[in-house]
Amino acid sequence: MTHNNCNNHSQGIQTRLTRRQLVQNTALGAGALAVGTLGLPCAARAANEINFWATGTLDIGDPGWDILKNESGVKVNFTDNGNDPGPVVAKLAAGNANDIYDVGGLQGGSEKELAKRDLIAPWDLSQIPNYTNLWQWAKDIPYLTYEGKIYGIPTVINADSIIALREKASSVDSYGVVFDPKLKGKTAMEDAWINSVTFTAIYLKNSENTKIAEPGNLTADELGLVMEFLIKHKKDGQFRTFWNGWEQGLQLIVNQEVWVMTGWEPIVYAARDRGVDCYYAVPKEGYEAWGNNTILLKGAVNRGLSKMAHQFANALLSGFYGCKLGTLRGYFVPTENNVAYATAHSAAFNPDKVKELGEHVKAKFAGKVYWQNTRPDNFQLYEQWWQRLRNA
Amino acid sequence: MDFFLALPSLVVFVCMGFIPLALIATWSFWSFDPDTYWIKPVWSLASYAALLENGRATVLLRTAGLAALTATASTLLAVPAATVVGLLSGPRRATLLVALFTIPFFTSGLVRAFAWRLVLGREGIINNVLIRLGIAHTPVEWLLFSDFAVVLGMVAAYLPFAIIPMVLVFARIEHSVIWASQDLGAGFWMMFSSIVLPLIMPGIIAGFLFVFVVAVATSMEIQLLGGAGASSISIMINDVMRVVNFPLAFAIATVVVIFLIVLVIIANRMLKLSRLFEDLGA
Numbered sequence: 001m002t003h004n005n006c007n008n009h010s011q012g013i014q015t016r017l018t019r020r021q022l023v024q025n026t027a028l029g030a031g032a033l034a035v036g037t038l039g040l041p042c043a044a045r046a047a048n049e050i051n052f053w054a055t056g057t058l059d060i061g062d063p064g065w066d067i068l069k070n071e072s073g074v075k076v077n078f079t080d081n082g083n084d085p086g087p088v089v090a091k092l093a094a095g096n097a098n099d100i101y102d103v104g105g106l107q108g109g110s111e112k113e114l115a116k117r118d119l120i121a122p123w124d125l126s127q128i129p130n131y132t133n134l135w136q137w138a139k140d141i142p143y144l145t146y147e148g149k150i151y152g153i154p155t156v157i158n159a160d161s162i163i164a165l166r167e168k169a170s171s172v173d174s175y176g177v178v179f180d181p182k183l184k185g186k187t188a189m190e191d192a193w194i195n196s197v198t199f200t201a202i203y204l205k206n207s208e209n210t211k212i213a214e215p216g217n218l219t220a221d222e223l224g225l226v227m228e229f230l231i232k233h234k235k236d237g238q239f240r241t242f243w244n245g246w247e248q249g250l251q252l253i254v255n256q257e258v259w260v261m262t263g264w265e266p267i268v269y270a271a272r273d274r275g276v277d278c279y280y281a282v283p284k285e286g287y288e289a290w291g292n293n294t295i296l297l298k299g300a301v302n303r304g305l306s307k308m309a310h311q312f313a314n315a316l317l318s319g320f321y322g323c324k325l326g327t328l329r330g331y332f333v334p335t336e337n338n339v340a341y342a343t344a345h346s347a348a349f350n351p352d353k354v355k356e357l358g359e360h361v362k363a364k365f366a367g368k369v370y371w372q373n374t375r376p377d378n379f380q381l382y383e384q385w386w387q388r389l390r391n392a
Numbered sequence: 393m394d395f396f397l398a399l400p401s402l403v404v405f406v407c408m409g410f411i412p413l414a415l416i417a418t419w420s421f422w423s424f425d426p427d428t429y430w431i432k433p434v435w436s437l438a439s440y441a442a443l444l445e446n447g448r449a450t451v452l453l454r455t456a457g458l459a460a461l462t463a464t465a466s467t468l469l470a471v472p473a474a475t476v477v478g479l480l481s482g483p484r485r486a487t488l489l490v491a492l493f494t495i496p497f498f499t500s501g502l503v504r505a506f507a508w509r510l511v512l513g514r515e516g517i518i519n520n521v522l523i524r525l526g527i528a529h530t531p532v533e534w535l536l537f538s539d540f541a542v543v544l545g546m547v548a549a550y551l552p553f554a555i556i557p558m559v560l561v562f563a564r565i566e567h568s569v570i571w572a573s574q575d576l577g578a579g580f581w582m583m584f585s586s587i588v589l590p591l592i593m594p595g596i597i598a599g600f601l602f603v604f605v606v607a608v609a610t611s612m613e614i615q616l617l618g619g620a621g622a623s624s625i626s627i628m629i630n631d632v633m634r635v636v637n638f639p640l641a642f643a644i645a646t647v648v649v650i651f652l653i654v655l656v657i658i659a660n661r662m663l664k665l666s667r668l669f670e671d672l673g674a
Binding site for chain 2: 084085086087089090093094113117185188191234239240241242244247248251255256257379380382383384385386387388389390391392
């Protein structure tokens with residue numbers, strides 16, 4: 001009897017807990033919907049369709065995707081993911097991105113975290129024959145693997161450094177110029193710890209002999225040193241501003257609001273088009289390299305689209321995509337297949353231009369490079385320090 | 393009958409207003425789960441404690457300060473503007489003036505804020521004029537990337553939010569009251585300060601609150617026109633969302649919502665904001 005009572009009591013608690021859990025799960029579900037997009041789960045689509053959710057600059061437009069479809073058999077529905085790794089990871093973890101999209105493309109570094117949480121699946125390289133033609137050092141990028149399996153395929157790579165106005169700063173060869181008191185109020189960095197902390201760490205490691213093991217993945221102590229350095233210079237009025245986005249960065253250079261700033265190489269080309277004499281410096285401390293990597297979302301595997309996703313990843317490395325993206329935006333897919341494709345299709349692409357772009361990127365990687373990492377081990381600590389910098 | 397008529401609005405209010413806010417407030421007491429990158433129902437005050445660290449409380453106060461400054465400046469500018477529209481203009485001129493104030497809203501807020509960089513920058517219009525007139529010999533640096541630029545950008549952007557409620561209040565003033573005061577010998581300033589101003593006070597308070605609420609929530613002007621890494625509440629929420637610190641983001645949002653609710657209650661109690669709606673249900 002007592003036993004029965006205990007059982008009943010226990011059942012009662014279990015029922016209440018279940019209800020509570022039900023409410024919590026409902027709340028979590030609603031939250032997931034709120035955090036994620038309000039997109040509905042995939043509508044019926046053809047077996048050869050892949051929903052590609054990537055950085056907007058990876059879009060080659062409908063005419064480009066149509067050619068890729070003719071060559072590979074994969075129809076691509078492209079959606080811009082906003083490029084900011086934070087919301088992308090949040091939508092995968094707590095939103096409905098895995099219900100909607102099949103393949104992702106985002107700045108490297110988050111693969112390990114996503115793989116650990118079973119949100120992305122490893123690539124089966126035997127289904128991606130073009131992977132063998134990928135440049136070796138691109139294959140060797142850290143952050144692509146987890147537990148020996150490959151989760152990220154580098155689809156676009158480049159390396160960033162400093163933009164300088166020739167008339168005001170003619171021979172920049174070090175990140176030190178950004179912190180030079182002689183240029184107080186004439187310098188800027190990007191309003192993103194992913195890049196600005198890494199650039200500063202590269203400088204301190206190489207030119208100030210600060211003990212830093214990996215600028216892209218700082219320990220708590222290393223991060224403290226780097227951020228104290230940045231805070232001191234911010235308090236001294238060194239930075240005119242922290243820029244945010246393409247147009248803002250470009251305007252700072254075009255209107256000579258700043259004379260030097262860390263930034264993206266395409267800004268130099270756009271500023272030159274507007275008649276500004278500026279250049280991209282070759283820093284002795286090395287470049288900050290980045291890879292935009294293709295990831296296989298777990299949702300695609302669950303929906304039986306794994307084979308098609310591999311076919312798509314293979315198509316991205318086949319040469320056409322590299323030629324098209326290079327022509328459209330100057331971005332480079334690290335494979336010799338680009339030149340081979342351009343040579344075979346010289347009416348559509350100039351092989352010399354394609355080769356020139358490849359050689360330009362190769363030259364950057366001939367020296368020292370440090371890889372950008374969107375998810376360092378202490379990523380929440382990075383944000384806390386960034387708040388302190390903002391308030392300094 | 394009244395209840396059934398109100399039911400659709402009540403459902404919308406509860407579903408789209410109350411429930412989301414209640415969920416956000418509840419989740420702000422949950423804990424971040426590093427295993428799932430989401431939150432788990434382990435009750436904690438950690439997020440509220442974190443609000444007091446790393447200068448986050450300063451950001452809250454600073455944003456409120458900038459918003460108050462913007463709302464004050466907007467209100468001061470809106471009173472004469474609304475007086476011209478509501479008191480000194482006929483229907484055609486009033487329509488034209490209101491249209492002029494609202495036309496800028498047809499362009500993107502981002503473009504409007506960005507345009508200020510071209511006006512206030514080192515090579516901007518103002519610096520060029522100052523240097524050509526010999527008032528300055530080198531560009532005035534603080535015009536851009538400063539609190540001055542932020543407040544200017546926000547006032548320009550949100551001034552109509554202050555003007556419109558005042559114009560609506562002007563429309564409710566009985567002109568016979570004004571004529572009576574003039575018949576009794578009151579000049580314009582006497583009539584304005586002792587008759588008009590008290591009558592439009594609810595519109596002034598409503599305008600102030602509208603601008604304040606929008607300015608508290610904005611990030612555009614601060615990011616585009618503020619100093620290096622200048623922060624605001626919405627920038628801070630974006631920052632913490634980037635590192636999937638959802639409970640902290642929810643805690644910041646909860647504090648802001650509570651602050652704004654308290655502000656509206658105080659405004660209503662002290663300044664009789666409800667007079668705006670006194671004709672309703674009469």
